[in-house]
Amino acid sequence: MNIIIVSDYEEVSKKAAEFVTDHMKSNPEIVLGLATGSTPEGLYRLIVEEYRAGGLDFSEVKTFNLDEYVGLGPEHRQSYRNYMGRHLFDHVNIDPDNINVPEGLASDPAAHSRRYEREIESCGGIDLQVLGIGRDGHIGFNEPGSSLRSRTRVVVLAAETIEDNARFFASMDEVPRFAISMGLGTISEARHCLMLASGEHKAEAVRECIEGAVTSMVPASVLQMHPQTTVLIDEAAASRLTRKDYYRAVQKGREKIVKLTGKEDVFNADQDG
Numbered sequence: 153m154n155i156i157i158v159s160d161y162e163e164v165s166k167k168a169a170e171f172v173t174d175h176m177k178s179n180p181e182i183v184l185g186l187a188t189g190s191t192p193e194g195l196y197r198l199i200v201e202e203y204r205a206g207g208l209d210f211s212e213v214k215t216f217n218l219d220e221y222v223g224l225g226p227e228h229r230q231s232y233r234n235y236m237g238r239h240l241f242d243h244v245n246i247d248p249d250n251i252n253v254p255e256g257l258a259s260d261p262a263a264h265s266r267r268y269e270r271e272i273e274s275c276g277g278i279d280l281q282v283l284g285i286g287r288d289g290h291i292g293f294n295e296p297g298s299s300l301r302s303r304t305r306v307v308v309l310a311a312e313t314i315e316d317n318a319r320f321f322a323s324m325d326e327v328p329r330f331a332i333s334m335g336l337g338t339i340s341e342a343r344h345c346l347m348l349a350s351g352e353h354k355a356e357a358v359r360e361c362i363e364g365a366v367t368s369m370v371p372a373s374v375l376q377m378h379p380q381t382t383v384l385i386d387e388a389a390a391s392r393l394t395r396k397d398y399y400r401a402v403q404k405g406r407e408k409i410v411k412l413t414g415k416e417d418v419f420n421a422d423q424d425g
């Protein structure tokens with residue numbers, strides 16, 4: 153894992169936007185895996201700004217979102233499809249045919265999940281997957297206990313997640329209990345992963361993800377097995393890491409060796425360490 157610690161949420165968003173736009177510029181036909189939630193809002197805002205400034209083209213970009221609530225259609229303001237429209241898709245020149253979000257209203261969610269997997273495969277797999285992390289260590293909606301090899305499927309949301317989501321709904325009864333989510337196996341096959349986290353309330357999940365054991369009890373810990381994962385977090389989210397100084401030293405070292413060798417891609421080999 154390449155761990156980058158920055159000062160605050162704005163810096164996380166800025167660095168994440170640079171990361172994503174660099175990937176988009178070097179591969180105009182990139183297949184992006186996208187996340188929703190509060191964390192990537194700043195990233196999407198900056199991507200839209202860059203697009204408006206003329207620096208980005210989405211015409212050949214394909215996207216696959218991580219998850220969607222079962223029972224919510226695109227018109228529902230709390231659906232993830234709706235979120236993506238408001239934060240990104242409605243503001244850029246992406247071809248609607250290239251947008252993929254699991255369908256919350258699919259009549260057969262299990263069959264739809266299997267189709268979603270095939271669709272990812274037929275696009276050649278995900279080049280760059282953006283991830284947030286839940287307080288319980290989930291990525292996508294893979295709650296603790298999810299198989300590390302799980303695929304896109306219907307999942308039951310954990311009480312903690314339902315509680316965290318309640319603020320977006322008028323009453324507890326309206327908060328969805330199920331979702332369709334890419335699996336940990338699906339996410340693990342993305343060529344690059346970029347996990348973002350900000351705030352003290354994520355510090356414990358971040359520590360377990362980076363420094364704990366690889367276990368289905370902390371689904372994000374599966375990223376320790378991934379060859380090309382960048383974890384971009386602010387000081388508050390990094391506050392419980394025990395090896396913070398080492399991660400900072402690695403970051404400085406990486407910058408130095410790039411300068412020394414003159415090769416920007418010195419760490420872009422298949423193995424990121």
Ligand code: F6R
Pocket residue numbers: 186187188189190191192218219283284285286287290291292293
């Ligand atoms: C959303 C998703 C979730 C969120 C996580 C953190 O598509 O997959 O795993 O990334 O729940 O949410 P926020 O960013 O709202 O704290």
